[in-house]
Amino acid sequence: MTETLMILLKVSVVALIACVGAGTSPSELTYLWRRPGLLLRSLAAMYLLVPLFAFGLVLIIPIERGVKAAMLVLAVSAGAPLLPKRLKKLNSQEYIFSLLITSSLVAIVAVPLWTALLGAYFDVTVELSESKVLSDIAKTILLPIMIGMGLRAIFPVWSERLSDRVITIAGVVLAASGIILLVIHREHLVGLTWQGVLALVGLLVFALFIGQLLGGPNRDDRTALAIACATRHVGVALIVATEFVGVRTVVLVVAYFVTAFIVSSIYLTWRRR
Template identity: 80%
Template sequence: MILLKLSIGVLIACVGAGTSFSELTYVWRRPGLLIRSLAAMYVLVPLVAFGLVLVMPIERGVKAAMLALAVSAGAPLLPKRLKTLHIEQYIFSLLITSSLVAIVAVPIWTVLLSAYFDVEVKLPVRTVVTDIAKTILLPILIGMGLRFVFPVSSERLSNRVMIAAWVVLAVTGIILLVVHREHLAGLTWQGVLSFVALMIVALFIGQILGGPDPDERTALAIACAMRHVGIALVVATEFVGVRTLVLVVAYFVTAFIVSSIYLKSRRR
């Protein structure tokens, strides 16, 4: 968990080092896009997860993972991945906005959905605020501060550091899955289908609500499917044992691969 969170924080700091202050309010100046983006990430995708849990005969551990994914809206790892779309302003502004909205939305959704997901989890606002501040907002400010003081060298160095952070994140996630592979082997086909369905429908929702710009549709689709890895890990650790955490990490690994394929197909 320490390595996972540390690598995420470093990645976000690198994003900040490559971003200007003027990009912060981009999506705020486009209220239509802002409303559609937040509705897709914070309303429709959680409702899809809620529907899947009600319809699919899945075990309690999978329901816990679905809850963690449902309430964890956000896009902390997207900016550099989607740089080829040349819409950095929208992606970065969406990152900041979604992280701020999560402070209120995540505890509310957790309270509303936990009873229906047949799991019990208490996620105080203070916990969410602390996690977002440590893993998202503080690294962003550090990165942007470095860019302000060292405008040329900070961006060049951030690209190298980001590669190392991605390697640490990937290796840590894979090790976690290998060590606790019994939790993956015990998955039923209904559980696998639920995760896949959530991922695909989330992509579809973002694609529909992204608006007329094809690049913004692609970015929102991937944001909806990837979810907020930092918040999801916090919610997952609230459950006893590591099963929920392992399933959440497995979802992110799969979503990363699927979204990469989706991104390549959209760029053609």
């Protein structure tokens, strides 16, 4: 059952990312690249400041090995694959699409580097080669994006209509699979210490804050970056988490994403007022 749920989670993410690609134009793709200041702040928030804060929490708070591994997974899993669906009502679509593509490209270099350095430093067993990370990210993120963009170029009207339906279905499957996984392995959540809960909640709150701080003068851009920092990259996280020994890391990572989804939804509602 667990293996089936993991497959459903990954397939849902791939489908969502492909649909995002189907709604992306070349001008949206390069939006951030034409704004180096915003680009650097966004990448610094997602790939540097949030990871460093997570590592700091691991050093300061005495937490168990499973939570430590989950924190490491979340720290290295920067990105924003689900932003376009969640933030459709914001007036920052070009920024959101460009952030998705750019963060996925950066992940190819950043994820193997962070995982290799910090897996050894925090004494967390990671049976993960750089070539495997590169291959998995290319197959689950970049290839679906390219396929989606290709379909948009060939069948613009048809691909847009189909992508909206697939996004809805994939979103439901993703949420249902995650919740069922948590129910099946609820013993891993019941045994959490208050230090572990504090560390995971602290990471979520700080990520929202740093994204809000560095998102620039545009209110919607700040909201988008805050949610991107907090929710992390579910596709990358699942790739990395499945390589850790034991199912506990995967369960804790999924629990974080469910919590982050709820908290960021409340935050988004507040920001839209």
